Amino acid sequence: MDLITPEVGLIFWQTIVFLVLMLILAKFAWKPILGAVRTREESINEALASAEDARKEMQNLKADNEKLLQEARAERDEMLKEARQLKEKMIAEAEGDAQEKADKIVAKAKENIEMEKRAAMADIKNQVATLSIEIAEKVIGKELSTEEKQHQMIDKMLKDATLN
Amino acid sequence: MQPNLKPIILSRPGTMIAHKSLKIIVTFTLALALLPFNAFAKADPEAEESKEFNPTDMIMHHIGDSHGWHFFGEGDSSFTLPLPVILFTEEGGFVTFMSSEFHHDTEGHHVVEKDGMRFVNYHEDIYKLDAGAETVEFDEEHNVLNASKPWDFSITKNVAAMFLTVILMLIFFFGLAGHHKKNKKAPAGFNNILETLVLFVRDEIARPQIGDKKYMKFMPFLLTVFFFIWITNLLGLLPGAANVTGNIAVTVSLGLFTLALILINGNKDFWQHTLWMPGIPTFVKPILAVVEVLGLIIKPVALMIRLFANITAGHIIILSLIGLIFILESAGVAGISVPFALFITILELLVAFLQAFIFTMLSALFIGMAVAEHEHH
Numbered sequence: 001m002d003l004i005t006p007e008v009g010l011i012f013w014q015t016i017v018f019l020v021l022m023l024i025l026a027k028f029a030w031k032p033i034l035g036a037v038r039t040r041e042e043s044i045n046e047a048l049a050s051a052e053d054a055r056k057e058m059q060n061l062k063a064d065n066e067k068l069l070q071e072a073r074a075e076r077d078e079m080l081k082e083a084r085q086l087k088e089k090m091i092a093e094a095e096g097d098a099q100e101k102a103d104k105i106v107a108k109a110k111e112n113i114e115m116e117k118r119a120a121m122a123d124i125k126n127q128v129a130t131l132s133i134e135i136a137e138k139v140i141g142k143e144l145s146t147e148e149k150q151h152q153m154i155d156k157m158l159k160d161a162t163l164n
Numbered sequence: 165m166q167p168n169l170k171p172i173i174l175s176r177p178g179t180m181i182a183h184k185s186l187k188i189i190v191t192f193t194l195a196l197a198l199l200p201f202n203a204f205a206k207a208d209p210e211a212e213e214s215k216e217f218n219p220t221d222m223i224m225h226h227i228g229d230s231h232g233w234h235f236f237g238e239g240d241s242s243f244t245l246p247l248p249v250i251l252f253t254e255e256g257g258f259v260t261f262m263s264s265e266f267h268h269d270t271e272g273h274h275v276v277e278k279d280g281m282r283f284v285n286y287h288e289d290i291y292k293l294d295a296g297a298e299t300v301e302f303d304e305e306h307n308v309l310n311a312s313k314p315w316d317f318s319i320t321k322n323v324a325a326m327f328l329t330v331i332l333m334l335i336f337f338f339g340l341a342g343h344h345k346k347n348k349k350a351p352a353g354f355n356n357i358l359e360t361l362v363l364f365v366r367d368e369i370a371r372p373q374i375g376d377k378k379y380m381k382f383m384p385f386l387l388t389v390f391f392f393i394w395i396t397n398l399l400g401l402l403p404g405a406a407n408v409t410g411n412i413a414v415t416v417s418l419g420l421f422t423l424a425l426i427l428i429n430g431n432k433d434f435w436q437h438t439l440w441m442p443g444i445p446t447f448v449k450p451i452l453a454v455v456e457v458l459g460l461i462i463k464p465v466a467l468m469i470r471l472f473a474n475i476t477a478g479h480i481i482i483l484s485l486i487g488l489i490f491i492l493e494s495a496g497v498a499g500i501s502v503p504f505a506l507f508i509t510i511l512e513l514l515v516a517f518l519q520a521f522i523f524t525m526l527s528a529l530f531i532g533m534a535v536a537e538h539e540h541h
Contacts, residue, residue, distance in 0.1 A: 003224070003412070003476070009250075009316040010229065010413035013323045018392065018417065021330050026384035029337035033362055034383060036344035043348070 219487035227407045227479045229322045230270075230288045231263035235404045239268055247324055249283075252315035253292055256281055263318070272300040283314075290316055322414065325406035329396045337391075365390050365524060373528035378535050382528065385425060389418060390524040397475060397516030401509060409519070410475035412468070419468035422527040426460065430534040437538070463530050467523055474519050478512040 144150045233245035246264035253259060256279050263285075265276045272286035275293065282293040284300050291300045291311035301309045319327075340358050343351045351359055365387050370379040396408045408414050436442060438456040440449055485505040489497045 003228070004472075006413035006416045007229065007316065008413075009318060010320065010322055010411060011417045012317060013319070014326065014414045014417035015420070017323075017326050017330060018388070018421065021333065021392065022384055022388040025333065025337055025388055029334075029341045030362075030384045030387050032341040032344050033337065033359070034366070034380070036348070037359065037363065037366075040348060040350065 217487075217490045217493075219484065219491055222487055222490075223480055223483045226483050227410055227476055228288060229320045229406070229411060231266070231285060231290070231318055231320055232268070233321045233324055233404075233406070234268075242268060244268060245324075247321065248319045249290065250317040250319065251283070251290060251292075252317060253281060254314075259283075259314075275299075284311070290314065290318075321406045322408045322411055325399060325408045326396070326414075329392060329399060329408070332395055332399075333388075333391055361391070362387060369521075369525050369528045373525065373532040374535065375532065381429075382425065382531055385421065386524050386528055389421070389527060390520050393418070393471065393523055394517055394520035397520060398513070400475065400479070401512055401516065407476065407479050409471055410479055412472045415468035415472040418471070418523070419464035422467060422530060423461070423464040425527075426463075426530050426534045429531060431537075433536070433538040434534045463526075467526055471519050471523050474515055478508065478515055481508050482512070 144153065231249055232247055235243045235245070237243050244264070246262045249261055249263050249265075251259045259278045259281060261276060261278055266285045267274050270285050270287055272284040272291070274284065275298070276283045282297075284291050284293060286300045290313070291308060292314050293300065293311045297310035300311045303309055336354075336358055340351065340355045340362075343355050350356065366379070366383065369390070370383055370386050373379075374382055393409055399405050400407050400409060430438075438460060439453050441452045441456070444452065482505045485501045485508065488501050489495065
């Protein structure tokens with residue numbers, strides 16, 4: 001048998017065998033195998049896509065949580081700030097009130113003191129006047145005990161009056 | 165192609181052994197190239213009967229086809245699997261008998277009588293002897309004188325080996341298909357290897373060459389051809405195995421499948437570009453058509469020669485290395501020959517895959533070219 005002369009018998013068998021093998025495998029092996037592989041690949045792709053979706057959703061949720069957290073934090077800060085302001089305001093108010101009251105007390109006290117002082121002064125003046133009148137009565141009584149002395153007095157006063 | 169290798173080889177009875185070995189190697193290399201010119205050679209029965217070791221005979225015997233599957237031993241004591249011989253004669257229709265009826269004779273001496281016709285096996289070619297002839301005789305140009313050649317549809321060693329590949333493929337892929345019918349998960353173990361290879365053919369060969377839209381149609385052919393060639397190549401490396409993919413008839417058949425697919429599936433664009441190329445001067449068109457049609461035929465021819473030559477060459481190298489032991493008649497040579505042969509065998513494992521891949525790849529490429537949608541400018 002020649003090396004490079006193809007034999008008809010072998011070509012015949014090879015063709016028949018190959019054709020039959022191809023048809024049988026195509027129907028009973030290649031079709032189910034390729035079909036199953038494709039189905040599996042599709043399901044893998046779907047799984048990957050849904051995993052991606054889940055990941056995105058997760059990220060969204062996380063972002064939402066973050067946002068909520070930030071809002072809560074901001075609210076807390078706001079509340080703290082308000083409380084502090086309130087406190088300061090209260091303290092300031094309290095201080096103002098106290099000052100006012102103190103001022104009032106001081107003013108009243110000063111007024112009282114003034115009044116007392118004035119009353120004391122008036123008293124002193126009255127007493128001085130009374131004393132003066134008593135002294136004057138005593139002095140006058142003594143000076144004008146004689147007629148002559150009374151005349152002298154009148155003269156002197158007349159003299160002063162003309163000078164004016 | 166009628167004059168063949170055997171006469172050249174037979175006409176070279178060696179004188180000096182070393183000289184002869186060199187001569188054989190040179191002869192063999194030249195033989196393929198000069199094949200048609202060797203009409204002067206003639207058969208010399210005495211050379212064959214001499215006990216002297218003839219490496220070319222040995223190699224040709226091993227890489228060639230035969231009617232029985234010989235494993236070991238010589239003559240009647242050999243262990244040979246008999247295979248059915250199926251002949252078609254114009255006179256008597258189909259004749260069948262087992263190859264064992266030749267009693268291991270390949271020199272045309274043992275005559276088998278069936279349905280009043282007499283057959284001999286001469287170098288694995290079966291001849292129907294003319295009336296009165298005892299053995300087949302040839303003239304100087306190796307034309308048979310007293311016999312005729314019937315159509316030989318025997319289940320030869322190669323056909324039997326082919327069946328073995330078919331059985332293996334059926335077991336493998338029915339197993340894989342069975343797995344997919346039962347569950348949707350990815351297979352494990354051997355089925356996983358098979359599936360990876362199936363996906364390799366799909367994703368590395370069919371899809372890139374043919375395109376996403378049309379590749380599915382050609383997957384059965386590409387997968388079958390890939391696994392058929394690969395498994396057959398690997399089986400061919402086993403001791404005592406047949407050289408199926410290294411037989412030109414097998415590769416011719418496979419190449420014809422590719423050609424048929426190109427011709428059947430070639431679209432309008434493909435035929436237009438082949439027969440009447442647009443966009444070039446009219447007087448060039450017929451010239452180009454001839455070139456394109458030639459190219460169309462050369463493509464599958466190149467496929468069949470590539471596979472045949474690669475596999476046969478590998479077998480010849482291994483057999484030559486082992487043959488050196490007998491040519492030099494020294495067991496010591498085995499120390500060098502055997503490691504070399506082992507190395508080549510390992511290389512052949514790679515070649516087995518590579519050739520299956522290349523055949524499938526180029527088939528896909530040619531089919532892809534035939535079905536491609538051209539963008540019209």
